[in-house]
Amino acid sequence: MLHMYRLRKKRARFSQISNSSLIYYNVADQDSDRKFILATGILNHIWQSWNHFWRAYWLAHLTGGYDCKNKKISPLRCGMSEPEALYHLLTLIGKKKAGSSGSVKHSHEEATWGDIKIIQDLAVYLATPTNNVINASTAASLFGLTVKHIQQVRNSQIHISMSNMVRLSSDVVPHYVISKPKYPHDIIEAKEISSGKIAINYWIENMNGFLNYL
Numbered sequence: 001m002l003h004m005y006r007l008r009k010k011r012a013r014f015s016q017i018s019n020s021s022l023i024y025y026n027v028a029d030q031d032s033d034r035k036f037i038l039a040t041g042i043l044n045h046i047w048q049s050w051n052h053f054w055r056a057y058w059l060a061h062l063t064g065g066y067d068c069k070n071k072k073i074s075p076l077r078c079g080m081s082e083p084e085a086l087y088h089l090l091t092l093i094g095k096k097k098a099g100s101s102g103s104v105k106h107s108h109e110e111a112t113w114g115d116i117k118i119i120q121d122l123a124v125y126l127a128t129p130t131n132n133v134i135n136a137s138t139a140a141s142l143f144g145l146t147v148k149h150i151q152q153v154r155n156s157q158i159h160i161s162m163s164n165m166v167r168l169s170s171d172v173v174p175h176y177v178i179s180k181p182k183y184p185h186d187i188i189e190a191k192e193i194s195s196g197k198i199a200i201n202y203w204i205e206n207m208n209g210f211l212n213y214l
Contacts, residue, residue, distance in 0.1 A: 003082060005056045005065030011211045017049040018204045025188070025200060039185035043154040047114070050147075050207060054113035057214075059085050061126050061133060068214045074130055086110060092125045093118055115151065116144040132214065139213040146206035149175065149199075156184035 021042040028038050060067070062085045064075040077085060083103035090096040090104065095111055104110060111118055123137035140147075149172050156164040160183065168184055176199055178190035192202040 003059075003063070003065075005060035005063075006070075007053075007057060007060055007066060007068045007214070008070050010053045010056045011068050011214070014049050014053050014211060015208050018046050018207060021046055022200060022204050036183065036185060039188055040157050043150070043157050043185065043188075046204070046207075047151060047154045051112060051114040053211065054119060055110070057136070058089055058113065058122055058126065061131060062088065067132065068211070076126060076128070076131075089122065093121050112151075114147065116140055116147050120144075135214050139210045142213070143206045143210040145175075146203050147210070150203045150207070153184050153187055160184065 025038060025042050028035060056065070059065070059082060060073050062075060062077045063080050063082065064078065065073050067073050077088065080088065081103065083105060084101070086104035086109075087096060087102045090109075090111060091098050091100060093111060096102065113119075119136055120140050123133050123140070127133040127137065152168060152172055156168050165181075165184070168187075169180070172187060173179075173181065175194075176187055176190040176192055178187060181187055181190075188198075188200045190199050191197065192199050195202055197205070
């Protein structure tokens with residue numbers, strides 16, 4: 001029996017995780033070591049939840065499920081198993097040979113499904129006149145920079161290195177009121193320049209806005 005993906009439930013789950021993470025972070029004490037550990041866990045938890053949503057999103061449109069308005073999706077590849085569908089998605093984004101078939105047996109073979117470029121690329125391949133996948137492409141244009149920022153801060157926090165800090169300083173820091181962060185997570189509490197909002201608040205608000213657009 002094929003799994004039926006329920007995107008409204010997945011979206012609600014992301015909202016619950018992201019907003020709970022924000023509450024936990026805001027009430028945490030200011031001890032630097034505990035703040036570092038908490039920030040690392042929260043960034044990773046939010047990012048993993050985001051990726052879980054998008055994994056389900058693409059699988060729902062390929063193999064069947066219910067969209068964010070709880071309407072049944074007409075699958076593009078009815079009868080595909082999840083491992084086969086994942087393999088097909090990887091061929092679309094160039095991670096497997098185009099036109100080939102197979103199955104994904106291990107999670108390390110998968111893509112970063114919530115990456116903005118992957119969202120945009122798959123939206124091009126999977127959008128049809130009868131589904132609403134085009135909304136994902138539109139939302140990526142509206143909210144994509146936020147996703148790129150939290151992804152880069154999270155990756156840099158998990159894999160702290162001089163090269164990651166240099167890229168963070170050139171790509172992310174100019175968008176926030178902070179001069180030279182010691183660690184990637186220092187950006188969490190900096191104000192985002194265009195909105196004047198604290199970065200973590202801004203990211204969560206925009207990521208939920210992205211999913212609500214779908």
